[in-house]
Amino acid sequence: MLADLALIALAALTAGVGAIGGLGGAVILVPVLVLSGMPIVEASPLGLISVVAASVAASGRQLRDGTVNHRVGVVAESAATVGAIVGALAVGVVSERLLTWIIAVVIVAAAAMSGRRKGIRWHPDTSLDASAVGEWVGSLNGAYDLNGSVVPYRPRRTVFGVSLMGLAGLVTGLAGVGGGFMKTPIASEVMHLPVKVAAATSTFTIGLTASVALAVTAIRGDIDVNAGALVVLGAATGGLVGARLQRQLSPVVVRRALAALLVVISVVLVVRA
């Protein structure tokens, strides 16, 4: 009973933190479960379940706020999924230890980029009203609400950004980790999406990736649905709370929190290696 409550609390905490930055909580949840004695083959599917549950739970709030850009998400996820399939088929080509170090260095670089930048990139446009909030038809552009003001944005370096999403997918396929910790910084720092839009869009796409990975895991029959239900309870609660918290925080705070989380994740990855 105590172990069940601990699993719910852990899933809630990691999913809540993950939802704020669009990272997914599995990259923290799975190592903690493994360190507590759970075999990796049992912990990994629980990580995927936590990502899907938190992604679904957070999306209600994020959709109401108009921070999810589905068009960017669908385009980026197409590249990432192709990369992930190629990566999964090529597992073993690169040593796991080297791959982990590469990911850790990439994450620290992303954290430095996110944390170093000051202020916000996109500013309110008083000529726009609340009906402009959300994504715009026929393009990747959109606008989001910032304390009652409408802030339009236009993604930059789209081809380069989508190519990097493909590479992120390749790395996630090779390493068997979720890609949120790469997708949010790529969307925010390379494609210049506002960090809240990048995080909400990443939360949407990591749900897609995790559900495909979960289907693949289910084919092998490695899922403990009883523990999965406990993780659902915790992660869905965490997703709901994380999305609400993200709404109240300023973009600068979200970006700094994201940078701090990325450093923690890189440390967790190196310790695992």
Next chain:
Amino acid sequence: MDPGQVSAQKFLATLIGRATYVLMVVALAGVLMGGQIGRSLDGIVVVTFALVPWLRVLWLVRRWQRIGDKRFALAGTLLIGIALAGVMVSFLVA
């Protein structure tokens, strides 16, 4: 901009929000009941949660088709195709 976007997003948000709460209640029932029935409820919750993101993409593709945003409707269809291909490849390799 899409004039129907606000109502569409509210509809989707309400649908997903309610589904989340219903699934959480079913998950809690499954955990408390235990046994074969509890296990079945837990399985239903996990499978349904895994399907929701893809049902959302299907809904988006239909909506984009309806408002004439054909380029992104095609991109969404392509994404579903890629994901299905990925699952098929994994099935064959396994």
